[in-house]
Each structure stands twice: as structure tokens, then as C-alpha cells.
């Protein structure tokens with residue numbers, strides 16, 4: 598038995614607070630009966646609808662994938678390219694949390710828990726995402742400062758980041774840089790380096806929050822355990 602508002606939130610239809618509002622304002626029915634009070638618990642086989650639309654009540658699953666290059670972060674592609682969901686042997690309606698570019702590799706969560714996905718992607722969620730970027734040339738101390746303080750991309754200032762120079766290869770004149778950000782703007786890391794006059798040659802997301810893909814080969818995935826799922830919910834509690 599689970600609380601009705603939790604069931605609605607998990608389906609991704611609304612946050613828990615909004616789900617409570619939907620219940621008290623008469624939008625929710627359980628087995629065809631309108632429910633107006635909070636605290637009602639529902640069984641697995643109860644049919645829950647919001648404005649007449651049935652809520653998805655599948656068991657929740659959570660995967661961590663080490664995304665390879667050449668795969669899109671979506672559930673479907675109109676050009677029939679392979680998606681991250683195609684890599685996972687699960688027939689439920691799972692989807693990726695956030696986005697990695699076609700040529701970016703590394704950590705991505707795939708789930709059917711709409712509540713957690715929405716919370717993690719919320720602009721206030723402040724989840725650390727650690728990237729390793731291979732870039733052209735060397736960063737000057739002033740470039741590093743700009744990246745750390747935040748700079749303007751697409752007319753919006755990025756928030757602070759952490760930057761560590763790992764290596765510089767004199768022969769190829771490339772550098773390996775670790776950059777930690779907590780936003781998820783489109784092509785953010787590439788655009789940040791572009792804004793300081795350099796180009797990203799290769800990009801890998803090393804870590805998503807506390808989850809790394811060190812034990813997963815490219816294209817491999819594993820299920821998150823209940824403790825990890827709980828910890829992820831803990832990381833986003835400030836956005837609820």
C-alpha cells in the first residue's frame with residue numbers, strides 16, 4: 598500500500614505537493630471513485646486516474662549506464678539512431694535523466710521514476726556532475742578563473758564551477774581538464790570552453806552526484822540499489 602500522492606508523483610505527472618493539490622481539488626479518482634482527502638493509501642492493483650487519465654504504476658527501476666559515443670540520449674530517434682534506452686534490456690517505459698551529447702560518454706541514469714527524474718533535473722537540484730574534457734591547447738590562469746566564476750553562454754551566466762587541470766600534452770598541444778558543474782544547460786561544458794577560446798575534443802561524464810562508472814565498461818549498465826536510490830532522493834530534498 599502506498600500513499601496516493603506518492604503514486605501520482607512517481608508517475609511524473611506532478612510533484613508531491615502538486616499531487617496533493619490535484620487530490621484536494623477533485624482531479625483524482627481511485628477505481629472510478631473521486632478521492633478528496635489526503636492520506637488515502639492505494640494497493641498495487643488499484644486504478645488511479647488524474648483528470649480521467651490512468652497513472653502508470655509499474656515497478657520503479659533505476660539503472661546507471663556508461664554511455665558510449667554514437668548513441669543518443671532519448672527514448673526514440675526519428676533518424677533511427679541507437680538510443681540509451683535501446684542499450685538496456687528492460688521493456689518498461691524507461692527514460693534518461695537529463696542529456697549527454699551524441700559524442701559524449703559516461704554516467705547517465707535511466708529510470709521510469711518520473712518523480713526522481715523531475716527532481717534531479719530541477720534547476721535548483723544542485724547535483725554535481727563531474728566531466729573530464731580533452732581540450733585543445735592550454736588554459737591560462739585567467740581562463741581558469743573565468744570558468745570557475747561562471748561565464749555567459751547563450752546570454753545566461755553559468756554558475757560557479759570547479760576546475761582542475763589534470764595534464765597537458767606538449768606534443769599534441771592538448772590538455773585534460775576536470776570540470777564540475779551542477780547545471781545542465783544544452784552543450785554546457787563545450788560552450789563554456791568555447792567561451793574561453795578553446796574547443797572540447799572529447800568529453801566524458803565521470804560522475805553524476807556520487808555515482809561513477811569506473812566499474813562499467815563502455816555500454817555496460819547496472820541497477821542502482823535501494824540505498825543509492827534513497828541517497829539520490831536525499832540529494833534533491835531541497836528542491837521539494
Ligand code: URA
Pocket residue numbers: 696697698699701783784785786787788800
Ligand atoms: N556538456 C556538454 O557540452 N555536452 C554534454 O554532453 C554534457 C555537458
